[in-house]
Amino acid sequence: MSEILQYLISGIGIGTIYALIATGFCLTYNTSGIINFAQGEFVMLGGMLTVGLSQVPGLSMNAAVAISIALTALIGVAVERIAIRPARGAGLTTLIIITIGVSFVIKALTGAVTKDEFVLPALPGPNTHLFMGASIPAQTVWIICIGAAIVIGLWLFLKYTLIGTTLRAMAENRQAVSNLGVESETLPALSFALSAAIGAAAGVLITPITQMSWLKGTELGLKGFCGAVLGGMGSIPGAVIGGLLVGIAETTGSALFSGYKEVIAFSLVLAVLYTKPQGIMGGRL
Amino acid sequence: MKATLLLVVFLFLPCLVFMGNHTYYLSLMTMGSMYAIVALSLNLLLGYTGQISLCHAAFYGIGAYAAAMAGVNFSLNPWIGLAAAVICPALVAFVVGFPTVRLREHYLAMATLGIGMIVYAVLRADPFGATGGPGGIFAIPPLAVPGYAISSDVSRHVTVSLVLIAVFILCRSVVGSRFGSLMQAIHESQNAVVSLGIDVNMVKLKVFVASAALAGLAGGLYSYCSPLAYINPDDAASVMLSVKFIVMVVIGGTMSLAGGIAGAFAITWLPELLRAASGKVPMVNPADLEAVIYGAVLIATLIYAPGGLFRIGGHRA
Numbered sequence: 235m236s237e238i239l240q241y242l243i244s245g246i247g248i249g250t251i252y253a254l255i256a257t258g259f260c261l262t263y264n265t266s267g268i269i270n271f272a273q274g275e276f277v278m279l280g281g282m283l284t285v286g287l288s289q290v291p292g293l294s295m296n297a298a299v300a301i302s303i304a305l306t307a308l309i310g311v312a313v314e315r316i317a318i319r320p321a322r323g324a325g326l327t328t329l330i331i332i333t334i335g336v337s338f339v340i341k342a343l344t345g346a347v348t349k350d351e352f353v354l355p356a357l358p359g360p361n362t363h364l365f366m367g368a369s370i371p372a373q374t375v376w377i378i379c380i381g382a383a384i385v386i387g388l389w390l391f392l393k394y395t396l397i398g399t400t401l402r403a404m405a406e407n408r409q410a411v412s413n414l415g416v417e418s419e420t421l422p423a424l425s426f427a428l429s430a431a432i433g434a435a436a437g438v439l440i441t442p443i444t445q446m447s448w449l450k451g452t453e454l455g456l457k458g459f460c461g462a463v464l465g466g467m468g469s470i471p472g473a474v475i476g477g478l479l480v481g482i483a484e485t486t487g488s489a490l491f492s493g494y495k496e497v498i499a500f501s502l503v504l505a506v507l508y509t510k511p512q513g514i515m516g517g518r519l
Numbered sequence: 520m521k522a523t524l525l526l527v528v529f530l531f532l533p534c535l536v537f538m539g540n541h542t543y544y545l546s547l548m549t550m551g552s553m554y555a556i557v558a559l560s561l562n563l564l565l566g567y568t569g570q571i572s573l574c575h576a577a578f579y580g581i582g583a584y585a586a587a588m589a590g591v592n593f594s595l596n597p598w599i600g601l602a603a604a605v606i607c608p609a610l611v612a613f614v615v616g617f618p619t620v621r622l623r624e625h626y627l628a629m630a631t632l633g634i635g636m637i638v639y640a641v642l643r644a645d646p647f648g649a650t651g652g653p654g655g656i657f658a659i660p661p662l663a664v665p666g667y668a669i670s671s672d673v674s675r676h677v678t679v680s681l682v683l684i685a686v687f688i689l690c691r692s693v694v695g696s697r698f699g700s701l702m703q704a705i706h707e708s709q710n711a712v713v714s715l716g717i718d719v720n721m722v723k724l725k726v727f728v729a730s731a732a733l734a735g736l737a738g739g740l741y742s743y744c745s746p747l748a749y750i751n752p753d754d755a756a757s758v759m760l761s762v763k764f765i766v767m768v769v770i771g772g773t774m775s776l777a778g779g780i781a782g783a784f785a786i787t788w789l790p791e792l793l794r795a796a797s798g799k800v801p802m803v804n805p806a807d808l809e810a811v812i813y814g815a816v817l818i819a820t821l822i823y824a825p826g827g828l829f830r831i832g833g834h835r836a
Contacts, residue, residue: 269625320822326624327571328821331769334573334628334762335821338814346807452758456636459629496640503633507626508618 236367241486243365247374247443249481250381254436255458256465256473257385258429264405264468265425268329272313272337273433274455279306280434281446282344285352295355303434309340310430314423337451345448356442377439384435385474388428392470401425405468453496457484460503464510522777526687530680534673542672546746549672551787552679553737553744558767558779559683559690560733565765566773567694568726569706570620571628574635575734575764578608580642580756582735586742587656587750588649597662597743604739605732611638612731613724620723623709635758642752655751662743675744682740683780686733690776693729702726703774759810766813770820772827782827786813 255277262270283302288295317336321329359372392398404411404421437446440454461480465472483502488495533548561575582604589600619630645652661670662678669678693699701722704712713719742750754760763786771782789812793805820828 269629271628317818317822324821324825325569327565327569327628328825330571330625330628331765332818332821334765335814335817338762338810338817340814342808342810342814346803346811452632453636456629456632463626463629494640494644497637497644500633500637500640504615504618504630504637507622507630507633 239366239368241489242482243368243370243374245482245485246478247371247377247481248440248485249461249478250377251436251440251454251477252458252461252480253474253477254381254384254432254439255454256461256477257388257470258433258436259459259462260468260470260473261401261425261429261432262422263462265401265408266314266318266422267408268318268326268333269459269467270313270336270426270429271330271333271455272340272451273429273458274451274453275337275340276306276310276430276433276451277437277440277454277458278344278446278448278451279309279340279430280437281354281441281450282348282352282437282448283434284438284441285354285446288354299438302438303431306434306437307427307431310426310428311423313430314426318422318426337455341448341451349448351445351447352441353445354438354441371443373439373442377443380435380439384432385470388432389470397421397424453499456503457499460499460506463503464506522691523684523688526684526777526780530683531677534676545672545676547787547791548784549676549679549744551784552676552683553741554764554767554787555780555783556683556686556737556740557734557764558771558783559686559776560730560737561764562768562771562773562776562779563690563693563702563733564726564730565768566775566779567699567706568702568723570723570726571624571631571765572727572730573628573632573758573761573765574638575730576756576758576760577635577638578612578731578734579738579741579760579764580638580752581608581611582738583742583750583755584642584650584656584738585735586739587659590660590742591656591658592649597660601662601736601739601743604742605736608735608738609728609732612728616724616727616731620720620727632758632761635756635761639752639756639758642756650752653752655749655755656742657749659742659748659750661748669744672746675746679740679744682736686736687776687780690733694776698722698725763813766817770816770828775827778827 255273258273258276259269262268262273280302283305284298287293287298287301290298313336317332318329321332356371356373357376359375364370392402400411400416401421401424440446444450457480458477461477462473463476464479465474465476480502484495484499487498487502491498530548530552533545557575557579561572564570564572585607586597586600586604589595589603590597615634619627619634622630642650643653650656661668661675663669669675701712701717705719705722709719738755741755767782767786768779769782770785771780772778790806790809793809796805
């Protein structure tokens with residue numbers, strides 16, 4: 235019993251990360267209609283930039299985190315400006331290949347700086363909580379709390395601010411929003427900034443647990459995408475549930491077949507794509 | 520016909536030029552020919568039919584491993600190994616293709632990426648001790664005709680080049696056939712083809728399987744005809760390699776078979792140029808920038824020259 239609970243807890247921890255990444259996919263999908271294959275690289279950048287900045291003398295950890303998230307958001311805007319916007323009107327497959335190109339540029343530039351694996355110190359707290367015989371590392375508690383705060387904050391932003399409402403309207407009908415005279419040039423950039431920032435935050439949170447290297451982005455992005463598809467592409471509550479499910483399935487699955495963790499995770503991606511491409515919560519926020 | 524002749528000259532001239540001391544450059548040409556076969560196969564799928572595949576390195580890798588395992592683990596005649604290199608990836612593509620070809624655009628991209636990552640992970644995990652894990656398979660025997668082993672640089676290059684020319688002619692006839700028009704019609708408007716009562720998924724499945732078989736053939740040649748006689752998952756089946764194949768097709772020009780071949784040779788020579796530049800650039804090692812260049816070239820080509828950089832012959836997209 236306590237063993238099952240243990241897997242469930244670490245699954246929810248990693249699942250929260252996937253949920254954040256999935257949320258990022260939804261944001262850019264809703265405003266620009268494309269799936270950003272470089273989403274996982276934002277996660278990697280969040281972790282790697284924090285690692286780099288934390289080594290700058292005189293810079294506190296909090297400042298390093300804040301700066302790296304802000305930098306990643308800026309990179310998100312740059313990606314939209316340089317690579318996505320000039321290609322608007324091209325076919326979806328073309329846009330997909332462009333975002334793959336973006337992901338390679340980001341990944342390989344990071345790899346040119348360093349190919350090592352890094353770890354960040356875990357957030358402060360008692361080493362482990364005990365809950366019905368299962369231990370919960372403090373970092374997992376932090377991940378779940380911060381992840382929940384980010385999602386709730388995003389939801390409030392989308393629901394109760396004018397910009398947020400416009401973003402939701404774009405998800406419904408981009409043409410109508412532009413017909414109403416809304417300056418829709420800045421909104422896709424904003425959604426890229428937001429999703430990059432959320433991805434970066436996820437990267438900062440996961441680095442103390444799984445370590446971070448230049449190669450980690452693709453894998454994290456693919457699993458986040460799986461969560462987004464499972465939840466119904468474009469739905470933020472769906473993305474959260476989907477991400478959590480992917481995390482739980484991955485940890486329990488790899489407990490059963492050790493050594494084939496990646497194979498299990500990606501088989502899950504395929505199973506979702508093949509059986510439920512419209513997702514369990516088809517529809518949008 | 521003109522394009523075929525040009526290809527023949529392009530492939531066989533280096534034999535004469537590099538025959539003496541420059542066998543290294545000749546083996547690079549051989550590598551380019553193998554990649555060109557994959558570029559042709561991917562062009563059928565991505566260029567003409569408009570279906571993305573991020574798992575072509577997986578088919579190439581399955582072909583390479585099928586050939587290597589036939590030669591090393593089972594000590595079979597390499598020609599049987601080469602047949603296995605075509606059949607195994609085609610079978611895998613047939614099985615995974617059934618659900619995969621139904622998907623479109625980003626779902627298709629993610630599914631094929633997933634397939635690519637699974638194949639790579641399985642090859643690395645060394646199932647039943649058959650694939651040698653991350654270390655790969657060593658000492659793969661060469662191809663042989665009665666009384667002669669194809670193990671010199673020139674004979675290997677001639678063999679691969681002959682296969683490339685055959686595949687080029689095959690692909691040209693497919694593209695020009697009625698089936699080829701159907702492929703391009705799916706690219707233009709899948710819904711229009713569906714409305715004609717044609718089973719679109721069956722057409723896409725056929726292209727997917729044929730494309731995987733050709734990629735596997737190239738992989739098999741890689742096992743038998745590379746001077747190293749050695750394969751590993753990173754060189755033969757990584758997702759990076761799949762993207763490399765896409766770069767070849769895109770910069771060469773989707774829907775241009777000759778362009779794809781040119782793209783393949785350009786991408787094969789790029790790491791050599793970067794190696795030549797190493798030490799001459801401050802701060803970074805140019806070899807690390809290989810993937811940056813792939814990415815940047817992809818983005819720039821698709822934005823500014825969507826028809827490809829080497830549009831030689833072929834149809835307008």
